[in-house]
Amino acid sequence: MPAFDIIVVGSGGGLDETNLSGYLVKPSNTSWDDGIIALEAGSGHGALRHIMKRNPNIFGEQPPDEDPSKKTTPSTVYSNVKCFLLTHAHLDHISSLVISAGTFGGCSKRIYGSPQTLKDLETIFNDRVWPRLATYDETNPLFRLVYHAIHADGKYKTVFPDIAVRSMTISHGKNELGCYESSCFFVKHLPTEHEFVFFGDVEPDSIAIQPRNITVWRAAAPKIPHDLSAVFIECSYPTGRPNELLWGHLSPDHVVQEMISLATEVVLARRLPGAGDRLRPRKKQKGNPLAPEALHGALNGLRVYIMHCKENFNTERPINHVIGDQCRELLAPHNLGLELLTADQGMKIVI
Ligand SMILES: [Zn+2]
Ligand SMILES: [Zn+2]
Numbered sequence: 001m002p003a004f005d006i007i008v009v010g011s012g013g014g015l016d017e018t019n020l021s022g023y024l025v026k027p028s029n030t031s032w033d034d035g036i037i038a039l040e041a042g043s044g045h046g047a048l049r050h051i052m053k054r055n056p057n058i059f060g061e062q063p064p065d066e067d068p069s070k071k072t073t074p075s076t077v078y079s080n081v082k083c084f085l086l087t088h089a090h091l092d093h094i095s096s097l098v099i100s101a102g103t104f105g106g107c108s109k110r111i112y113g114s115p116q117t118l119k120d121l122e123t124i125f126n127d128r129v130w131p132r133l134a135t136y137d138e139t140n141p142l143f144r145l146v147y148h149a150i151h152a153d154g155k156y157k158t159v160f161p162d163i164a165v166r167s168m169t170i171s172h173g174k175n176e177l178g179c180y181e182s183s184c185f186f187v188k189h190l191p192t193e194h195e196f197v198f199f200g201d202v203e204p205d206s207i208a209i210q211p212r213n214i215t216v217w218r219a220a221a222p223k224i225p226h227d228l229s230a231v232f233i234e235c236s237y238p239t240g241r242p243n244e245l246l247w248g249h250l251s252p253d254h255v256v257q258e259m260i261s262l263a264t265e266v267v268l269a270r271r272l273p274g275a276g277d278r279l280r281p282r283k284k285q286k287g288n289p290l291a292p293e294a295l296h297g298a299l300n301g302l303r304v305y306i307m308h309c310k311e312n313f314n315t316e317r318p319i320n321h322v323i324g325d326q327c328r329e330l331l332a333p334h335n336l337g338l339e340l341l342t343a344d345q346g347m348k349i350v351i
Pocket of ligand 1: 013090092093201308
């Protein structure tokens with residue numbers, strides 16, 4: 001039984017400002033009118049307008065032309081958004097939230113993010129860069145947007161009816177202040193216990209000052225594929241990009257390494273049922289402890305969606321298809337069993 005419906009409003013990571021990270025999520029057994037989670041808010045109304053021109057019935061059958069007041073529009077869709085869930089506050093993940101903040105219809109909306117993500121947002125909603133349109137005070141009727149911290153404390157927090165989220169901190173490069181942190185979300189449908197993993201921008205464990213992807217894989221491994229059958233992960237750059245120019249992102253070779261890490265954790269979790277992400281020692285592993293054949297088929301039943309590919313306008317095909325093919329080619333010899341897909345703008349994904 002499907003648990004989630006997801007519409008991809010945008011799946012790129014720049015340079016194309018019309019296609020930035022933005023996903024609309026709802027439980028499969030409810031209607032889009034019942035409420036929506038906006039997972040990231042890079043692209044928003046404008047991108048959705050173009051998607052709905054191409055596919056007017058993406059949110060369900062539109063009423064006949066003579067009844068325009070009942071039509072679904074980008075504004076009615078965003079008025080049904082109950083909360084935003086942000087992995088970090090880089091502009092390609094928040095720009096549509098900022099631009100639309102003064103005009104959202106519907107109920108007041110929570111902005112969920114790590115305390116640091118919310119602090120960063122405050123520097124935009126500061127009456128200088130943009131008006132102060134959000135508050136921490138849930139009771140203040142003057143504000144439609146309310147900051148609400150989601151802590152990386154190992155717990156699931158209910159953010160929406162029937163949906164709870166566990167946030168984990170991940171590394172997204174470094175700057176003068178040190179390691180720049182982003183978030184990875186485990187999004188769980190409580191009635192079915194089905195969940196998916198959604199990564200914010202992330203760098204490979206192999207080059208991070210603080211390798212933290214391994215903790216995500218350990219948390220995910222015991223649930224794959226029965227309770228967890230989809231992972232959304234970035235692959236910003238194509239093959240051949242030198243490590244020193246990744247700026248806190250992944251390329252196909254690193255996606256493959258991360259999938260091998262995940263497959264390894266899945267095999268270990270199956271050998272040691274109940275160990276989960278807590279009981280096994282967290283020593284940094286030197287190389288892969290398992291023979292390559294032991295990983296064959298370990299990720300059967302898992303769909304991995306590649307996203308956040310950085311458009312360079314130099315390829316004939318969309319850059320995410322080019323990068324998707326590169327990932328598939330590099331993954332093939334490992335026989336891990338996963339299905340690698342690309343998240344395309346305008347796509348409806350059922351999980
Ligand atoms: Zn980004
Ligand atoms: Zn980023």
